[in-house]
Amino acid sequence: MSQQQGGSFPNSGPLFKQPVNLDKVLDASLPSDERIHSPNATMRDCSYIVAIEDEEQPGLSPSGMSPEDKLFTARSFGNLESLGLDKNQAFHPLTFDELIEAVRRQWIANAPQHFTIWATSNLATPAERVLSDQHLSNAISAQFAHFKKYQSLDFAVLYFFVEFGRSNQDYMSPAGHFREEFDVPLVPDNLEGGISPSHVPEAPAGPELNSSLNRAYTTPPDDEAVPRARVQPKRTKTFESGKKAVSKLTIAVKNAAETVKDLASPRAAPEQRTVLTELAYGSEKGDYLTSLLPSTLGSPEDQGDLFRQYAQFFPHIDPTQHDNVRCIRFRHTALAVTPLQFVRGMMILFQDQSNRGLSGGILASELGSGKSIVILTSVVIRAMLFHLKPGAALIQVPSAAMAGWLEILDNAVFSRTSFNVTVLYNGPSLNTRLQPGPDFLGGTRFNRWKMGAALPEGHPGGRITRTEDLDWTVQPAPLSDTSRAMGSSMAMETYIIVTPHSNTRLRELYSWSVSDLSPAPAGCEFPPEGLYAMPVGITFIDEAHKVLEQSSLPMQMAREHRHVRATPSAIRPSDVWLVTGTPFGGQLKDLIAAVSLIAPQRAADARRLQTAYEVMAPATTNTTRAAFEAIFDKVFNRLVLRDDQETVFLGSRVSDTRKVRSxxxxxxxxxxxxxxxxxxxxxxxxxxxxxxxxxxxxxxxxxxxxxxxxxxxxxxxxxxxxxxxxxxxxxxxxxxxxxxxxxxxxxxxxxxxxxxxxxxxxxxxxxxxxxxxxxxxxxxxxxTTPRPQKLRTGVSSTIRVDKTMxxxxxxxxxxxxxxxxxxxxxxxxxxxxxxxxxxxxxxxxxxxxxxxxxxxxxxxxxxxxxxxxxxxxxxxxxxxxxxxxxxxxxxxxxxxxxxxxxxxxxxxxxxxxxxxxxxxxxxxxxxxxxxxxxxxxxxxxxxxxxxxxxxxxxxxxxx
Known part of the structure; x- marks a missing residue:
């Protein structure tokens, strides 16, 4: 007998795949649902399954192959009483030696000398290595405890996984110690196919109508609140329903009554190489224009200097923390960001100071890289720092992306005493933290901003139809307490407005008549609906490539915000950031027009770029390409922030996404x-x-x-x-x-x-x-690979979920x-x-x-x-x-x-x-x-x- 004893399992082990024939085994071994949920259910109603590493793998598996990657077949099952419960529910644990010997007796000839046994009571939880009598006893006891507590099918099976190719402390079992008093043999009907026909319901005559999926799709209608990590295949209640449940199993019964074939595997997805597919693979080159955009890299020394420079604004940020984890937090919000996201947010805010003459830029990091978090980092920081461009922050997003943005905003948990997060859209009711306040909804009537406008020098006045035709100024209301009572005021920079691209409600709320203005332009007449003017210090247009046309609402509003000065003395215009992973997804001419808005001093070069592109497109030569790329660099240099999947910041790769070839x-x-x-x-x-x-x-x-x-x-x-x-x-x-x-x-x-x-x-x-x-x-x-144990934010651990789905x-x-x-x-x-x-x-x-x-x-x-x-x-x-x-x-x-x-x-x-x-x-x-x-x-x-x-x-x- 092994002499190693211990009061607890070793450290958690691997998450094993579901045995390949588990459906058939469970049909044969599990009690009915009624029995499982009966108040009289006992441990006697539970089962064990022994799953053996597939025959093809022992001795042939690659060195170091993880147990999670191996395939296992259930070779044995029975009632748990045969593993240590007598008829009076007394617990008499099976010894470790006896379990080892049982495995050896039932396995094929020439079995490897060394193997490891793992145990788990739920396939979505890490298995524990069984090394001693105590470990084996703990496994049975732990399952008993879970079953008694939850009376659930999830804990009605104790799994033993036998893995070959490694030593279980070089354990060699002595002969002659197999437990003889088992009422049920450890390996019933031990056959090559795994399970005898007596344990599998008879296959129906034909397939179930309109079904091409196996019983893994079967789900119970209830939603029990048990801490379950995955859904195990469910035992059917009757013999007839059992036939339906296995209607898609290909079961061929041979002449020998105790032999069945395993399930037929689903058809593989062949990659048929044809002329067309070869052309398709050859066309998977990156977009030429996007490839010209430089990544925002810098040497490790420059990255460290930049991080330390920006960290000085916030005493709580540790400039020596370089790990790519969300370790940087801010008061009054749950937002947490990585060092790179913090630096990119600060670079956005200080763009015009670092690169004179630029009022915004293009955030063009690759798809799925976390651009939304960078945007929120910027708007949170600008609400805290003085001497930045005053005014509200506006985030305009596609309608289809609103659900994702609402989730991000919910998770950020902005305090209403410090931030005015305002979502304007036509949808279901919002979290109270995201609903517009009454002062904001008052628009021109109830807010205490004083808006004024004047005619530019030389303008004759008359009927004014465009916001851009006037010079607008706004006097912010005096700051007051944050009790949120009607009439209280907070700094304009605390307003974070999120709205779909096409939503016009902000324009409707803040459209002014001549009589609303102080001072008002003399001798002027406005349209009946008024003229829109809003003090916005920074605008982010998400998925901007979809709305780059100059007639689109986001681009129109961006131009209008340039004519509203947040204070009479302000001279710097509002910033505009185009956010897109595919900046050239629209027409090049539209992007060039947008660049002219962000960087007016580059407008002439932008027009030259368009001409050079039209010359290059029909007849590309090295000369025309070189000329085009030289102008391209002049237009987009320092205008773009771009991180890709390979970007390394302060020694850490910043993205966990991988390049995937279609x-x-x-x-x-x-x-x-x-x-x-x-x-x-x-x-x-x-x-x-x-x-x-x-x-x-x-x-x-x-x-x-x-x-x-x-x-x-x-x-x-x-x-x-x-x-x-x-x-x-x-x-x-x-x-x-x-x-x-x-x-x-x-x-x-x-x-x-x-x-x-x-x-x-x-x-x-x-x-x-x-x-x-x-x-x-x-x-x-x-x-059936399970998802990681961590659930999505906001999902209760007591919700019944299927992590293998x-x-x-x-x-x-x-x-x-x-x-x-x-x-x-x-x-x-x-x-x-x-x-x-x-x-x-x-x-x-x-x-x-x-x-x-x-x-x-x-x-x-x-x-x-x-x-x-x-x-x-x-x-x-x-x-x-x-x-x-x-x-x-x-x-x-x-x-x-x-x-x-x-x-x-x-x-x-x-x-x-x-x-x-x-x-x-x-x-x-x-x-x-x-x-x-x-x-x-x-x-x-x-x-x-x-x-x-x-x-x-x-x-x-x-x-």
């Missing part, structure tokens, strides 16, 4: 659908000039949307040939959705016309891309393809748990979709698939609850595609990320987009679906 998946249109596709393209698609196919797609949106529909659903060709008036464009789809009383996906499933189209799509041969998605869902259901994001090029995909999954594959996110959801409905997708709670569905068109899915959404993303076709806009693919690969992602872009070899639009992005010319007409893909090389006609 995988291109190639499929072909089914042969029996090619004729209809060919005929529809010939009759409905305008192809344009042979050398301008991509430009034609950009110009003819209906062409593009039809081709994207055929790429996703080739069976749509026959439907549209038979009913040519069926609407499928995004414009028509949005009109249809807006007519509905309820625009949620659940409601749209009952829309007669939409449902009919989806039924027809599903009735024909299955779309190759849809089949891949279904296969991916099945693979996803097999992934994996989620998938599907982004489509068009709204109609997203809607059809959702309707098919919702009706024919409901257990996949799809959610639809689109532009015409109310703000409250958007938040609800995001909340449900973000939830791991059993009571919330669970919802596993987030489906959205790229028009909204590429807008600052944080979907890192998922680690898989499928783009159903390459997008025309490479910047939009970059944004879309970044939704799951964000800072804080705890799983490996899988990004997959689907291609249809004979899809004209997939061919054209890939070839354009790869910079090659296709040899054959891309609209000829019968021709294979080949390219013209070096001007020849050969592939």
């Amino acid at each position: 995988q291109f998946i190639s499929r072909n249109t089914p042969e029996n659908q090619l004729h209809s596709v060919r005929l529809l393209i010939d009759t409905k698609v305008s192809k344009g000039p042979p050398d301008a196919h991509f430009d034609t797609l950009l110009k003819l949106k209906q062409n593009t949307e039809l081709l994207y529909l055929l790429s996703m659903f080739p069976s749509a060709a026959k439907i549209l040939l038979e009913s040519p008036n069926l609407a499928f464009t995004d414009l028509d789809t949005r009109r249809t959705i807006r007519k509905a009383t309820d625009t949620t996906g659940e409601s749209l499933t009952s829309h007669k016309d939409l449902r009919s189209f989806a039924e027809k799509l599903n009735s024909g041969p299955r779309s190759p891309k849809l089949q891949f998605i279904l296969d991916e869902l099945e693979r996803m259901s097999k992934d 994996k989620k998938l994001v599907i982004i489509t090029p068009t709204l109609f393809t997203a809607l059809m995909l959702y309707l098919i999954l919702a009706r024919y594959h409901p257990r996949s748990g799809p959610l639809l996110y689109h532009e015409d959801l109310k703000q409250s409905q958007r938040q609800d979709v995001l909340r449900r997708f973000d939830s791991l709670r059993k009571a919330d569905g669970p919802m596993r698939i987030f489906i959205a068109p790229a028009s909204v899915a590429s807008e600052a959404l944080n979907l890192q609850i998922a680690n898989r993303l499928i783009l159903t076709s390459p997008l025309l806009d490479v910047h939009q595609q970059t944004q879309a693919l970044a939704r799951v690969n964000r800072s804080g992602q705890c799983f490996d990320v899988e990004l997959k872009i689907l291609l249809l070899e004979d899809s004209p639009i997939d061919r054209i987009v890939v070839a354009h992005r790869a910079g090659v010319k296709l040899e054959h007409d891309p609209f000829n679906v019968d021709a294979s893909v080949s390219v013209v090389v070096d001007g020849d006609d050969d592939e």
